[in-house]
Amino acid sequence: MNRFSTKQAGIISPSDLKTMKGKIAYWSVFAFLLFTCIFTLFPAIWVLLSGFKDSQEIYSGFSLFPRDMSLEHMMTCIVDSWKTLELGRSMINTVIMSMGSLCLTLIVCGIGGYVLSKMKPRGTNFVLQLVLWTMMMPGQLRTVPLYISWLSFPFVANFPFEVSLINTYWPIWLSSAANAFEVLLFKHYFDSIPMSYVEAAKLDGCGNLSIFFRIMMPLSKPIVIYVSIMSLTYAWSNFFIPYLVLQDKELQITPVRIYLLGQSSEIKMNVRFMGIIFASVVPFLIFAFFQKHIIGGVSIGGVKG
């Protein structure tokens, strides 16, 4: 109850909390939130529990909890499903894919933001306008032409060299690097770093690239972390482009793999549930480590272009 003293004036103010009515209001809001939390988590918990049931149990549906809750049974469930799903390969693929996306995004968008913020060559304003408009472009018109260009990159026909990007990660890497919003995020953050850092480094004989990597990046840790988290979590839930592009089973990433497994009827129910859990593990770990940055990071993300 002592915590009430820390309460600031709001819709419910400290003076309200001394009255009965205010207390009831406060605790009913609390109860409502608690209920919402349970309600929100419930589907996820159900999936988690169902992963440990055998399929007969799932269909008979007597209880929410699996019959056998021993650690041993759970371990065999996990190991068996892992073996049937063969997710190992796709997990490694997803890591490769997400790391590539991350590096390319940081370098391409970061250097782009640096040039627009600190070097400002001729035509900066024009490029900035274009980048802004790029952010506004609806995406669906692009899907088919993009696919056509990936079939024979970079141009459709009659080009001295052409490479098919189908069954490579390049389409995914390139399209995550083509992120106008992140260019603007970097630009705005770099704007807040005084020009004198750059000038001092130049006097010491630093080139622009080493200024970017040795000075700007370390000084912009919050934004680097924010962009990294965003592109990593995005990579783990990226579905549409990988689904189109990675047709080779050896290259499949986890989200696509569990979708395709869900369609084959040979896989048992509880194994499918396990698949959903496996696919969520890494994003959850990322969240657990960077929870503060993710929930608090929106004030950075809220910067408007």
Place this chain on the structure above:
Amino acid sequence: MSTQPGIEKQRVKVKHKVARRNNIEGWILMLPMVIVLYLMIWRPTVMGAIWSTFRMKGYTPHEFIGLRNYIEVVKDTQFLPTLWNTVMYVFWSLVVGYLPPVILAIMINEMVHFKNGFKIVLYLPQIVPGVAALLMWYYIYYPDSSGLLNFFLAKFGIDPYIWLNDGRFTILYIVISMTWSGFAGTMVLYYAAVQSISSELYEAAIIDGAGMLKRVRYVTIPQLSGVLLLTFVRQIISVFQVVEQPLVMTGGGPNGASTSLGYQLYKYGFVNGRAGHAMALGVIIFFILITLTVLYMRLNKKVEENY
């Protein structure tokens, strides 16, 4: 004294040289970004518009046919129902999903117990990767007794209901799952806005004798009106592009009841082998969305001017 103009001239020359070097180097460094944006965004957008007027043989443009692709797309008996479905996605997403994020953000901000706990727990659905969440909801809605909802119905002695296969409400059910996976992101956004409302405003309202509901009405809502408006438009734009949900959960069914424009485009482009139609439909969607986006930008400007 006579050398002064010469030095001045030289200085200007050096300055120009430095500026030119900066220009060249700047452009070289910026080139990867420009190339990537060109190849991944600008070029496909323009090419899509051009190729939409071609007859496509597989994925190669064959001959110019003017607007015939457009006519065929619009004349398709499925076009109007699909457009209507897409509008229904937007409608239901506003009915189901528009208010919860604000309400929850305001409520969490009032708490002094478990404030962070609530934030973290309610954020969890956002972390479940898109497809995993969709599959999860697919099993929750599973039409036989193994689905979670039918499990509860069975507890009350009610026969299993077909959920997603009930064409009248398929879109509503899909929207509920979309809301589950998406509300937290918006909630955190609102939370930042709610937090920045100065407590002095509330104190002033209390001195004026405003009760709790009046404080919501006269302080909280007016302070949030800008964000509320922007989220409204943003939600319309993003839900209008729904593809993955019908693709994973229903395959557009039953009987096309959950096919959206985006999913129809995907089917034209990658299932039925009618790339020309896909691009024509893409152009139509593009114009609808660009209109909404321009509206959004206008509102955004107005909102920013007011604060």
